[in-house]
Amino acid sequence: MTQSPSRPYLRNPRLELVRGPRGVVVEDVETGRRIEASPQLLAVWESFAVPRPLDAGAPSLAPDVVGFLLRNELLVPASEAGTVMSGLLKKSRRSVGTTAAWTELSTRELAGQWCLFGVPVAYDCPRTHSPVGGPDAIRASLRLFSSSSGGDAGRSLWDWNRNRGFHLSDALPLDLGDICHNPRTDTADVVERKVRLAAREVLAAGGRPLVLGGEHWLSLPVLQAVAQHHQSFSVIHFDAHTDRYATRKANQSGLTNGNVMSHVEALGPVQRLLQIGIREFDYAAGSDEAPSSTDKTRVVSAAQVIEGSGIEEIFGDIPRESPVYVSIDADVLDPVVAPEVAWPVMGGLTFREIDAALRFVTQEFEVIGADLVEVTSSEQSRNLAAMALAGCAGSLLLAGR
The missing domain is CATH 3.90.930 (Outer Surface Protein A; domain 3)
Known part of the structure; x- marks a missing residue:
């Protein structure tokens, strides 16, 4: 609207x-x-x-x-006015699709268009494996959708994997830039408010937020904005970790990467939380009780996916009428596939498995938003984790509106 x-x-x-x-x-x-x-x-x-x-x-x-x-x-x-005192969004040097100032959203009718913005901010990850450069790295791998690639937005392209054609102009996102972060003045609370505001402006204009991280805590402010616009929705979370460790000492003060999904699970409008690819060892109250099972949340381990759990079975708990939000942590992928992550865990998924899941999700559900997080910078010329998450972004963008 x-x-x-x-x-x-x-x-x-x-x-x-x-x-x-x-x-x-x-x-x-x-x-x-x-x-x-x-x-x-x-x-x-x-x-x-x-x-x-x-x-x-x-x-x-x-x-x-x-x-x-x-x-x-x-x-x-x-x-x-107070939140944007040090700026809200600034244009990225690697803009994707078409660009716009966030204030222009108030005059647009987006009709479900994907609106991309980055959050190049990190608090929790080791400095040697910081995802601050993640948004830039993912954008660099989205050359098909890049306005600087020399491509013609009016072109028709053929997708051999999906065996169908599409008009590139139908898939281009609106790039709003990156969240402004002044480390001298912007506390974590201020940055969270900025992320929430940016997502809220996108949703108010009828768009869908596509957020590039950065750290995984950004999912909460985005989903808080989504919760203001949708009375009921489900969250599909791809990760090696549950990120529901609110009871651990390190996660008992404020929002962290380790407790973000505890906060998401507590949001009233979240109907179901489906966590896919989990494989980290976890603390349990007893040897016969899974620590991650709740009435709202279901965990599908990496082993279940790899060993052949059917796609219908994996997503069977989510009502087809429920809109869904997708959150993808790059470490859901095996470190052999995506080594540039802060918290790698062996035994992860392949890109093909993630892509097949996203293809099913975009065909069966209304996707109302997404975030792609935890890609770290790389000294190499190619960042495989960024390439993988760019592929995930492409799956969302090519699914249309």
Whole structure:
């Protein structure tokens, strides 16, 4: 749905007027970016010193003026002015598909389009295996969908694996860039609010968030935004670990990679949590009681998948009418297939097994969002984990709207 013009907007608090060589310009105090504008446009901008709707005042603002103000983030939603003080999203140097400023979403009708953004932030992983570079690495492997690849968005392509053709323009995502992170001022809570806001803006415009990590804790703020838009949905989680270790000492303070799915499981609108590929040893209360079974959650181990559990059986607990959100940690794959992960565990899945599962999910369920996380940087010219998660992203994008 398009954003109501009655929503209050405020001039961006991180922008200020400065005198440039051609007169007064608007400068971004965080980035130094300067925006030249006519005296008339500056007068309009200054009129938003106090929150007011875009349709307030006379004469009414022309659509091209509104577009300029939003596209350049001269105006931001008043309720989010504090959250975006150090910026919300900045353009990636490896943009995929078509690009847009997050403020432009309020004027768009996305009709289920995938909207991509990265979260190049890490708190929990070892510095030597940090996934901060994950969003860039995954984007670099999404060359088919890259606007800089020289490809024509109007082309028709043939997918030999699925034995069908498609128009590339139907599969291109809208790239909103990467979450801004100022380590001097942005606490973990601030970054979580930014991720939640970015996902909420996508959903409010009728889009579907496709989030590239970064660490796995980002799933919670994204799913909190999803929970505001969907009364009931299920989560399909691919991982070597359950990430439901809230009782372990290291995960008892705040949101971590180790307890993120404990928080997700507790969200009211989450109807079912299906965890696939799990294989890490876990603490148990007794030798005859699985520690990961609950009324809401089912665990399908890597061994069950590899040894031939049927696809219908794996997804049988999720009602077909339930929308689903997909979360994929790169370490669900075997380290031989995807070595560039922070917490590798031997005995994982192959890309073909993940791809077959995603193909089934996109055919049988309405997918309302997804995240792809925990790819670490690599000194090598090729990052196999990034290539694998880019393939997963491609499976989602090619499934259409």
